[in-house]
Amino acid sequence: MTAELGVIPVIIELLYLIASVLFILSLKWMSSPTTARHGIWAGEIGMVLAIGGTLLNRGMSYHLIAIALVLGTIIGVPLGRVAMTAVPQRTALSHAFGALCVTLVGSAEFYLRSPDISRFMMAVLSLEVILGGLTVTGSLMAAGKLQEILPQRPLTYKGQNLVNFLLLAGAVAIAVSLVLHPGARSLFPFMILIALTFGVLLIIPIGGADMPTVISLLNGYAGLSAAAMGFVLNSKLLIIAGALDGSSGLILSIIMSKAMNRSFTNVLFGAFGQVQASAAAGEEARPVRSATPEEAAAILSAANRVIVVPGYGMAVAQAQHKVRELYDALTKRGVDVRFAIHPVAGRMPGHMNVLLAEADIPYDRLIEMDEINGDFPQTDVALVIGANDVTNPAARTDASSPIYGMPILDVDKAHTVMVIKRSMNPGFAGIDNPLYYLDNTLMLFGDAKAFVGSIVRELSGAHG
């Protein structure tokens, strides 16, 4: 870029500057639900200014751009209208789309500029397409697992880490030789191919319970690759947007890995899904106490304070609307009902909050783990709906447990614990939950939606 810019390039840069400010404000306003919707306006205006500014560039032919924008809109609208239960897979899919854009632009730039590429530029470009490529296939795999097109069970095989490491080393080796010889055009497709393969292998060993961390991490990768693209194109706006998205993904990954008691490096290098392989056999059948919907309704209506603990099982059973009816029925009787949200409950960060908000449960009733944990001893009933590992007291007490040290919701400290569960089968991670055998625990066996529905019917019948 030269010092003397014409008028139009200056206008374009100024529009990009305004867009950058609006993007930052957009994220700032997400700090609270009361201002969050301003954030969308800021983001949308910023986006329109940036795209408008780009179209001001001289010598552009517009018809293909117009067709692509229309096509993208046609695909985007249904993706914006998916059911709230499908939000995790939609998010994974959009990470894939974002990374696809970055990878394609990076590849096109390589072929346009090669062999006239400076060493640093080639290094950044390699980073862009490697991160982008692995995010494309990794996110598609994650979306497939979440949509249950692909098996949700983690697939592990011997030497998995070695294979992954060798692949990554291969990609880096190609990148290094491209940095030294940017004219070696025939090497470039192999680098992309390895990145794409690596993305698939990275997600194969991931199980459903690790999805919140993985989605956050892929979010971070997508952001970093976009920032790298900003370096390649010398676009400040893109560097800023990529840095914002990258830091968002990394912060969420850190929060998620802390909530699962994994170190951040453990997460970065993809050592997910190593929890299984324990427990299972060996335990003789211990007695549990169970209760009927009538008994559960009686206990709940006699309570003053109830905390509901939702988990992925609630989402699977689509029980959130029945839970809302329960919330209404109990609130009407003067029972104080709150919801305890574990950071990794569900399949992505904030998943439970969105489902409960969709069911019209006011957000000030949704309480974070750290804030509500001290209240369980003064709680009459803790009602666990489709959550398992995040309530497992073994994480506090049993040093041999695979989830030992993971922060959990202290439901066992409530006067009475009720757990809605299909059967005594252990949860996804295959870890037995001592909570179910406690003296103050009542198991409510059945489908979450049907069982909550029966409780609601009991409650309304008694006073109706």
Place this chain on the structure above:
Amino acid sequence: MNSSSTLINALFIFVLAGFIGFEVIRRVSPLLHTPLMSLTNALDAIAVVGAIVLVGEHKSTLATVFGFIAVVAATSNIVGGFLITDRMLKMFKSSRPDAQPAAKSAAKLVAK
């Protein structure tokens, strides 16, 4: 301006923007982590500007084809991302103005 000073400028912007991102996003309520992710996804699709230039300048067939697909992918993220974020945020209601609908659905329950 030579290329290495351009590069240093870019690095400054990247690091400073990363700091702003960290400070701003740290303050986002965990309540809104899902909409945060769909919003950053939409904002990240600003990569569309690079793709638009590729298509508009039409320097080679490969660049145009790649750029075209990239514009489609990024645009669908922009449109879909903003749409779903808005839908999600509309659902978040506080209990104070919410008293009425709660009473209504409770009345519905009694009527059954």
